Amino acid sequence: MTERPNGRRPTLEDVARRAGVSKSTVSRVINREPRVREEVARRTRKAIAELGYVPNQAARSLVTRRNNAVAVVVTEPQNRLFVDPYFDCLLRGIRQELVHQGAQPVLLFIEEPDDYPRVGNFLGGGHVDGALLFSLRADDPLPAMVEQTGLPAIFGGRPVSGSGHRGHSYTYVDADNRGGAREAVRYLVSQGRRHIATITGPLNQASAIDRLDGYRDVLLDSPPQLIAEGDFTLQGGAAAMAQLLDRCPDLDAVFIASDLMASGALKLLRERGRSVPEDVAVVGFDDLTPIAEATDPPLTTVHQDIEGMGRLMAQLLFNRTPERPAPGDAGHPLSRVVTPTRLVVRESA
Amino acid sequence: MTERPNGRRPTLEDVARRAGVSKSTVSRVINREPRVREEVARRTRKAIAELGYVPNQAARSLVTRRNNAVAVVVTEPQNRLFVDPYFDCLLRGIRQELVHQGAQPVLLFIEEPDDYPRVGNFLGGGHVDGALLFSLRADDPLPAMVEQTGLPAIFGGRPVSGSGHRGHSYTYVDADNRGGAREAVRYLVSQGRRHIATITGPLNQASAIDRLDGYRDVLLDSPPQLIAEGDFTLQGGAAAMAQLLDRCPDLDAVFIASDLMASGALKLLRERGRSVPEDVAVVGFDDLTPIAEATDPPLTTVHQDIEGMGRLMAQLLFNRTPERPAPGDAGHPLSRVVTPTRLVVRESA
Incomplete structure (x- = not known):
């Protein structure tokens, strides 16, 4: 509940009184200085929010020149x-x-x-x-x-x-985009896959280039028809997957440079009657759990700590x-x- | 391609030269003043972007005090x-x-x-x-x-x-949240529905309150068990729908205060074996076309011009x-x- 003492603009004093702390403590909390107990800081911030107090910017600048x-x-x-x-x-x-x-x-x-x-x-x-x-x-x-x-x-x-x-x-x-891609493709090789395709991100972005480089590190002689450029969207992943199937009907694995594209590709594979992983193994990139755990089947993917x-x-x-x-x-x-x-x-x- | 003449910071002159316009034109474009032809303005903005020119803020303040x-x-x-x-x-x-x-x-x-x-x-x-x-x-x-x-x-x-x-x-x-809700509920009445429930938004928000008021304007004596509070999320819509079905198994219509909640409710109705609209008629609110057109069946809903x-x-x-x-x-x-x-x-x- 916003309470404005007598309808006038709340002051530093009002905040101090409401929080039961000194004016210099309020000032220290506002300027995020150390040496304020967390409980006191929380009480002060609560009073600031409740009163709708806005510090005077000119006055603050004397203390710190940061915009925060x-x-x-x-x-x-x-x-x-x-x-x-x-x-x-x-x-x-x-x-x-x-x-x-x-x-x-x-x-x-x-x-x-x-x-x-x-x-x-x-x-x-x-x-x-x-x-x-x-x-x-x-x-x-x-x-x-x-x-x-x-x-x-x-x-x-x-x-x-x-x-x-x-x-x-x-x-x-x-x-480590390149290293992650390498690990994904090596895993597909170790599983006995022989025709491993890839769906890249837009190749004017470094992460897409690096993931493609990781794929090529392992499959030095991969023919160009096994590589399709996507755009990091679900629809783009499905379209690139369709392209790959048309060009190379015998592909048995695909490394896809993002989870969102992979979920589009999985949908397309299902529509074309290819079972995953039996007919085609799919590995994504990102490990965005809301996507990777919800796909059918759940997605094997390269984890990066995005947060x-x-x-x-x-x-x-x-x-x-x-x-x-x-x-x-x-x-x-x-x-x-x-x-x-x-x-x-x-x-x- | 960012080109920096001789590696120094690009000036207003550099922009004028590259765009083939006068310095005062560049200044007018930067300050969004009128009387610049669109084609000239576009060329100037292109030169600014290509050179990576950043106007001197102090100099700009003489012309305008706006932060833009x-x-x-x-x-x-x-x-x-x-x-x-x-x-x-x-x-x-x-x-x-x-x-x-x-x-x-x-x-x-x-x-x-x-x-x-x-x-x-x-x-x-x-x-x-x-x-x-x-x-x-x-x-x-x-x-x-x-x-x-x-x-x-x-x-x-x-x-x-x-x-x-x-x-x-x-x-x-x-x-017009209240008017829109009224129209939706009147429509359900006109279709011969007799037990019309509602799923509201969080009732600490005005839009949710107003839509519930519209429902009540038409159904003055609607019993409380026909009203369930949701939270404007898909999951919340499904949960509220489950609640309503448990409390009132004979309901034959529901007005739902958002499309996202309605899509959750439709899913729940399908799981419970109720066909829409035969067993239960559903009306949403928002008309967010990516949702309303993609639901099964497509959603009858109250359109508001959000954009x-x-x-x-x-x-x-x-x-x-x-x-x-x-x-x-x-x-x-x-x-x-x-x-x-x-x-x-x-x-x-």
Whole structure:
């Protein structure tokens, strides 16, 4: 219940009185300074929320120049976010860590070329303390724009070469996409599969390129008709699976670069009367449990810790020691933190 | 391809040269001033993106004090957004209009009580020109917080009484929830249905209350066991349907306050061996076509123009004339703009 003492704007004093703490304690809680007991901090935050108290920004700036806000810039159509649980998971990890640090996540979408200058304006406008960025494609102007703003930034996923990062020195967090793909394909080989196809992501994205490279590491001489390009969507996975079956009716396994595409492919295989894993073994990538456990049959897939990568990005932004520190490439302007992947065997392979 | 002339930070001159326009034209495009031909504006924005040009904020402030950014505050768990296409639709409408006005949408989530002071700080920090807010529950401190910031704000949905808006003067955009519900229930009556149940949304939300009121307008004496409270989720719809069937095995129709709940209820009815519409007629609310057209059978439902409501909120924020202007309640501090609803008959009733 919002209560406004006598209808006037609530003050720091009102909060202190309501929470039963000193004014300097309220100030310390607002500025996220240490040395406040968690119980006291919680009581104070409760009073702030109940009174609807908004600290005076000018007064706060004397204490700290931080905006206590971090931009999360997503270069995807907004509706892609709504159908792909990958982003849900990633954003959950980011949010968890930012909120833990007292920083407000500020979500910005880039859906079309016109969005770049507007987002660049906002990033350069002194509204946020840093930026987290994803899904960089070749020729993406974002890295150069962000460098101009002088904001600290962490990238999610390896930038594709040519994505304007040359001469810049960024840190990026990535899963071991190539190693994970290699493990998946080696497993299919070990199961006696002989005609192993692959459905890739869009090949202007580094994660898609790296997973295809992992497939090729194991199957050096795989003919091009066993490789179909998908788009990381369910429909795209089904379409690519149909293409592969038409081109190579005798394929007996397929490594698919995302769980969402794999679930589309499983549906298509069922429609074509191919049983999984008997006729065709299927391995996905992501291990998004709401998908991988719900498919029929449950999906064997490469696990990556998506939520953990989100947390790690936010930790690195504030120069906190990551849980799993890793050295950057020597002599390379990009430093990277690669998180491990592992195969989770269920029933589809 | 990002090209940086001689590796230095690109200037307004660089953009003008690349686009083949004057410096003042570049400046007018950046500040969204009128009197620039669309073709010239597009060419200039392309040059800005290609060069990765970020205007100097201090210089811009001489021209305009606007941040060219609007906060969109969503009081829902982030993952709710990922499973409910309602928000996707609403945000698409908002984005469309904000971008049209040259304002960057800045998405902020409130998931837990601790988030209020942090979001309040950001809103009060001079980073945005206005705020759009939704899903206000009883006792929500947001309206009072936003008023203190002095930001213009538009609300999506009628604030529940007690939600801290007393004494404030807000404009809100809402669908005709009560009228739509009335039309749905009258239709069921006209089809000869005699035991018409309802599944409501969470009754601390105005849209849920209003839809239940519409049901009661028609069925004045409906006994309480024909009313089950849901939570606007698919699972909640199925659970409420099970409850209703256990309590009233002879029910022959149900009006359900959202399409997502209706799709859960249809699944449950199928499991219980009740055919739709023969045994039980079902009417939903929303007309989210990806859901309503995909259910088995296709869903008869109350249509509301969700994307249009999003656009309208953004238009009202900038005091543009809405497409469908409506007068506020005389003598009431809240003024409202109500958009019409209409029944779309498919096969479930």
